[in-house]
Amino acid sequence: MSDTTESLLGTFKKMDGYLKKKSSTHSGWQKRYFVIDSAYIKYFSAANHQGEVPLAAIDIRQMTNISISGDGNGCIFCFDLADGSRKYQLKAETPGVALAWVKNLQDRRRTLLEDAKERGENIDDLLFNNFKGGKKRESEGDLYAMGETSPRKDSVSLTGKFVLTTKEENGIKHLKLQFPEIESAALLRFFRASKFKLQDATDRIVDHIKWRQDVFPISFERVKEDCSRGKYVMMGRDKEGDLVIYLHAHEMGSHTYSTIEEHMNSVFFLLEIVTAEILDDPMDKFTIVYNRTRAEKKNRDLAWAENIGKTLANHYPERMKRAYVIPANVLFRTLWTIVKVFFDPDTAAKIRFLSGPKELQKYIAVDQLPVDLGGELEYEFNVNHLFTYTIPGVTPGGGMQKGAPAQVVYDLPAHFKQT
Secondary structure, three states: OOHHHHHHHOOOOOEEEEEEEEEOOOOOOEEEEEEEOOOEEEEEOOOOOOOOOOOEEEEHHHEEEEEEOOOOOOOEEEEEEOOOOOEEEEEOOOHHHHHHHHHHHHHHHHHHHHHHHHOOOOHHHHHOOOOEOOOOOOOOOOEEEOOOOOEEEOOOOHHHOOOOOHHHHHHHHHHHHHOOOOOHHHHHHHHHHOOOOHHHHHHHHHHHHHHHHHHOOOOHHHHHHHHOOOOEEEEEEOOOOOEEEEEEHHHOOHHHOOOHHHHHHHHHHHHHHHHHHHOOOOOOOEEEEEEOOOOOHHHOOHHHHHHHHHHHHHOOOOOEEEEEEEOOOHHHHHHHHHHHHHOOHHHHHOEEEOOOHHHHOOOOOHHHOEHHHOOOEOOOOOOOHHHHOOOOOOOOOOOOOOOOOOOOOOOOOHHHOOO
């Protein structure tokens, strides 16, 4: 940006305040704190955001059709992105406030594009550049194809969303030499989970490759019946913008499957969809809510708990951000002392016990919580929505087909094979 344009942008009024946001990939309204003080419109989870990285920073130059919505109430305004990837709706308290935001965006965009044109920049290239980094980056970064229908994201900087330490960068380089087929983000997750010990990370990755070779592919038809029960339902986002997966305890129990091994295939199938197709960035994590509101004694399943713990630690490390158990009464807390041995210490430390919905609302906004947990989000589970993405809060990262093309199977490097 030229000094002249930067100076001119400085004459525009800085705008900030709470707005409700809805995008083409999120069906519900989310309350966010928006700021315009440069060439970007940024938003945060709350007004007290000093020192925080924004959830997103959207280049105003990429916006098209910045206008008041035609819904008649005058409080909703919209903008599309130039590449057609997203359409945002923002809702203000009054029509006057909405109009002020629209005019500010329009004036800034016009100034930025005029400046770029004067400096001889290609406007088309400018419009289709990726978003700048933020907590929840809107771009996917570079694609690392592991098969025609199975896009995996990969870049040296891991899409620029996270700042890596020198130890992490060196660790990835070392592991990439050992495992050239595996994307950098996966190598980093195993390296972190191994407490930055290269040999431990190497051993875990070798075991993971062998596990994938044994487990995949898993067809949708094979797990459809189990998946259709609604044991695992992804829906909405937490206050940090991460996907929430609800585990419904009343649908669990050994009486719901023939063998635990067959049931875990449905878990693997769903985790592959979440991690490879739905999470916005290759280093993103998800939140789990273990909903016990209608659970009975028959729903207790130690074999399931053991397998879930091992799966998250051994094959999807650094994927679960946090897990909330609700409601967690005295009996459950007592049982936890037994179940806890199935989880590695790092995973166990991420599990929190909540007494009821009010506590859960500290972490997940009411408009992102389902009705049965005191929220406003109404969603009727349908297993076919896994392929249509008509799920509140779900943003697909790539084209999915039945059969979960994300089920990548890697070759074990020759120097690790037994002779």
